[in-house]
Amino acid sequence: MNAHLHCTLQLSANxxxxxxxxxLVVEQLRSWGMPFEDVAQVVAELCANAVTHxxxxxxDFRLELSVTGEGLVRIEVxxxxxxxxxxxxxxxxxxxxxxxxxxxxxxxPVPRKSVWAELGS
Numbered sequence: 001m002n003a004h005l006h007c008t009l010q011l012s013a014n015x016x017x018x019x020x021x022x023x024l025v026v027e028q029l030r031s032w033g034m035p036f037e038d039v040a041q042v043v044a045e046l047c048a049n050a051v052t053h054x055x056x057x058x059x060d061f062r063l064e065l066s067v068t069g070e071g072l073v074r075i076e077v078x079x080x081x082x083x084x085x086x087x088x089x090x091x092x093x094x095x096x097x098x099x100x101x102x103x104x105x106x107x108x109p110v111p112r113k114s115v116w117a118e119l120g121s
Contacts, residue, residue, distance in 0.1 A: 005032050005067040011047070013055040013079070018047040021063050028065060038099045039065075039073050042117050045092040046077040049115065054079025056111075071121040072101075082113040 007028050011017045022044040029036035043063065050061040059080040066074045096103050096117050103117035 004069060007065050009063045009065075010060050011063060013051050013059065013061050015051065017051050017061070018044045021047040025063075025065055032067065034067060034071075034073070038119055039075065042096050042099050042119065043075055043077075045095050046075060046115055046117065049092055050077045050079040054081040054113070054115075056080040068121075073119045074116060075119075076114050076116040078112050078114045080111055082107050082111045 009021065009024060011021055022040045025043045026036045026040050029039060043065070047061070047063060054061065054077075056079075061080070062076075062078040064074075064076040064078070068074075093103075100117040100119050103115070105113055105115045107113050
């Protein structure tokens with residue numbers, strides 16, 4: 001693979017959003033000819049956290065998926081609760097930690113935060 005692939009999804013912060021994000025990412029990765037099982041699980045966990053812990057009524061969250069030419073997949077989920085950093089890895093973040101090469105979070109722009117994970121090469 002020698003191209004950089006990227007897609008962005010804006011999703012409503014409702015209980016079905018994590019499942020929808022997972023389904024959309026699976027289809028996107030299939031269209032790119034990429035493996036999707038681990039990435040789909042990480043997307044579902046990060047989006048579920050955005051809906052459960054990062055939700056602000058009336059505000060959406062954004063999912064960004066990118067693949068580098070070397071096959072590194074980066075997932076970023078931006079929510080509206082920049083004042084609420086991710087906590088200790090419990091069930092959902094423990095899964096993210098186990099499946100990804102590395103993950104973390106960053107602030108901004110206010111009032112947002114981003115929780116990200118990288119998988120692959």
